[in-house]
Amino acid sequence: MATAPDATPPSAPVRTEDLTKVFPGGVKAVDTLNLSLQDGEIFGLLGPNGAGKTTTVGMLTTMVVPTSGRAWVGGVDVLAHPALAKQNIGVVPQQNTLDRSLSVWENLYFHGRFFGMSARQARTEADRRLKQFRLADWGSAPVLSLSGGMAQRLMTARAILHEPRILFLDEPTAGLDPQSRLALWEILRELHAAGETILLTTHYMEEADTLCDRVAIMDHGQIRALDTPAELKRRVGADTVVTVTADGDLDQLERLLADEVPGVNEAHRRDGSVQLHVRGSDGLLPRVITAAERGGFNVSDLSVAEPTLETVFITLTGKDLRD
């Protein structure tokens, strides 16, 4: 390592080098990805469906074989030593993969046994994690009787039972009700506070924004930007996002506002409105209304917000994050 002082230490929880996956049929799902995670961080891969997030997690967790490039998890080459790398990995996949032939408690117990725990150790850990994840009353229940949020908690408990070096969560809150989503966020924050390194993929910008220490914005298998959420938003160069709803030709309105309102560095159509990314908010709203009305538009709604990661995404890719 001494020969490459700028290189990531070998013990980085996750590191990739030009990691690429081309699926049969020629779809390049992940394109020369270079990533390096730091110990104890929550790292978010944010992007729309099809951006390559799940494929990336698949390659890092040994389930998808890379076409080229390399990846290390906890310093172990996942291609050369997949069985060993799996010791460092905890995975919460997108789908419910709980073992339906086993009870809630047994799902944890056997997971512990798979990872080399003694019977006594696995029993203790299963009990402890059930309590920690507020599932203690459900120990003997069949997993099919769990609600979606409870199943997700159990999968998270299972994934960290063997204390992996890094926890992967693939779209952990997709399909969860808001309450379960908040409960899972709370759990992830607790794990984070306990020092766990977490990589999660999401297409919910609030999730990335509130949970992640660093976020990589992914599109078409490539990372378009990587930084803290605050820094990413600062880089957009706008401090205000204005959404204007009006009747009439919105393309024309978009052009008009982009030309006439000072400080606009991005304007686009969205859901029957025009959205402007603006730097400098002094006297902004009157200017927008004046410009719109002068152009013959009747403004029916106007809202102002701070930039979000979605703003960043749109600026980077010209696309909406939502499906």
Next chain:
Amino acid sequence: MATATTTADAALTDREARNAVTASWTAFKALLLRDMTVLRKNLKEFIPRTVLQPFLLVFVFTYVFPKIGQGIGPTRGAGASNFATLLVAGVVGITILFQGIQSVALPMVQEFGYTKEIEDRVLAPLPVSMVAVAKVASGAIQGLIAALIVFPIAAVVPASPLHLNVSWPVLLTLTPLACISGAALGLTFGTRFEPRTVPIMFGVVVIPLTFLGCVYYSWVALTPIKTAGFSWLKTLVLINPLVYMSEGFRAALTNANHMSLLAVYGALLAFAAAFLYFGINGFKKRVLS
């Protein structure tokens, strides 16, 4: 390159006492333990699904038929007794083959098809091929248990007495080999068929295997079925692994005529190796992308 090797090796030595091999072996044993736990929890399903088919076979052919005077071969005396003796070996063979399908192939078709629940076991710290081998091992154990349950039934139900003559060396070596072949066949089927094509598996593959598996007749008895002097059926059934199981158990349990043991062991070893090879490859293809 040097960097990568160093990092990987460093991690290998860092892992204190548990290196990759012991971790894999521990995980392998835990996978078996999981399957045995599921088996114990599901005994209420395992026993009827295991017992019923062989019981009905023996009951109808060797109890009902002789009693009502409708026969396959002689209906009373030495002939009937010989048929019951012939059938007992086939019944043990068919039980093991079915167990491979029921305990390995069908759950796997489901897990790959809908539930994906095998994924957690695939993420256990052992090579993916060993997860497949663990499936075969647990299927083989279930085949063995099934054979142990079914044999007494096949021995007690027939109306006329059986003429058993157990060759222990053959029985003790053939049984595990047959169980592994059956479970490996289950692995191959489980990775090749989808939920949609399971009826084809039964209708087009399993049924011919059982009817042409020398269960109800011995292999040598097929010699007279000839066209232009060629015993075509006797030759055709040689592609059927069940033939070697039935004939092997015939040699292990009875004095009845049977195929040469060399052919039985050779073919079962070859089938086991081939099914393991195709099964493990199929498993990897289904699990990894």
